[in-house]
Amino acid sequence: MNIEIIKQFLTFIILCLAQALVLNHINLFGCATPLLYVYFILLFRHDYPRWGTLLWSFFTGLCIDIFSNTPGVAATSTTLLGLMQPYVLNLFIQRDSPEDLKPTIRSLGMAKFIYYTIICVFAYNIIFFTIESFNFFNWLQWLKNIGGSTVLTVILIIVIENVRKR
Numbered sequence: 588m589n590i591e592i593i594k595q596f597l598t599f600i601i602l603c604l605a606q607a608l609v610l611n612h613i614n615l616f617g618c619a620t621p622l623l624y625v626y627f628i629l630l631f632r633h634d635y636p637r638w639g640t641l642l643w644s645f646f647t648g649l650c651i652d653i654f655s656n657t658p659g660v661a662a663t664s665t666t667l668l669g670l671m672q673p674y675v676l677n678l679f680i681q682r683d684s685p686e687d688l689k690p691t692i693r694s695l696g697m698a699k700f701i702y703y704t705i706i707c708v709f710a711y712n713i714i715f716f717t718i719e720s721f722n723f724f725n726w727l728q729w730l731k732n733i734g735g736s737t738v739l740t741v742i743l744i745i746v747i748e749n750v751r752k753r
Contacts (some may be wrong), residue, residue, distance in 0.1 A: 599647065602627050607654035609733065619735030624651055625711050626663075626744045628668050629704060633676060644669025664715040667729065671710060679703045692748050701745065708740045709733070718744040 601626030602624045608620045627647055631640050652658060676690055679699040692700045712733045720729050 588677075594688055595643075596687075599627055599643070600632070603647065603650045603654070603705055606651055611655050615739065616731075616735065618731035619713055619739045619741050620732075621710070621739045622715070622736055623743050623747075624706075625665070625668065625708055625741060626739060626747065628665060628714045629690060629707055629744070631669075631672060633673070633680060633684070633688040633690075639672065640669045640672060641666060644672075662717060664691065667714050668707060672707060673701060675706055675710075678706075689750075692745075701741070704741050704744050705706045705737070708744070709737045712737050712740070 601655070606624045608621070610623055614620050624647055628644050631643070643660055644665040648662030651661040651665070655661065679702065680688055680697055688694055690700065690703060694701060708722075715731055716732045716736070720732075
């Protein structure tokens with residue numbers, strides 16, 4: 588069995604368990620919840636098959652839905668993020684970059700990785716909280732949830748990426 592598949596599966600398990608057991612219980616200021624499982628989708632290589640990215644993204648969302656009691660919200664949002672991820676990554680890589688480029692701080696650089704993370708997490712949070720609220724009557728709370736969760740998630744991803752870099 589390929590060592591990359593084992594690493595990917597362990598990352599999947601760790602992020603899903605961390606989200607279900609710890610991070611779902613954090614709600615700062617009533618609006619900011621860290622959604623760290625998005626990091627798993629951000630780590631797919633440039634040459635990873637599109638169907639594989641969509642399948643992993645869907646199963647990530649499905650596991651989060653099962654443990655978080657959010658029927659279909661995370662699965663839909665992660666699948667759409669998995670669909671967007673290769674196109675967003677193409678914005679930040681050079682044309683002559685290697686095909687097996689994995690988006691990390693080391694490979695993209697700090698600024699490009701932060702922009703890549705912010706765009707993906709922000710898009711994910713818009714989709715997630717729009718589907719979750721399913722209305723725009725309390726649009727101020729909707730904006731707070733998107734903004735707070737985006738900031739908290741991006742900070743956690745950058746911290747984890749800096750720890751992994753060493």
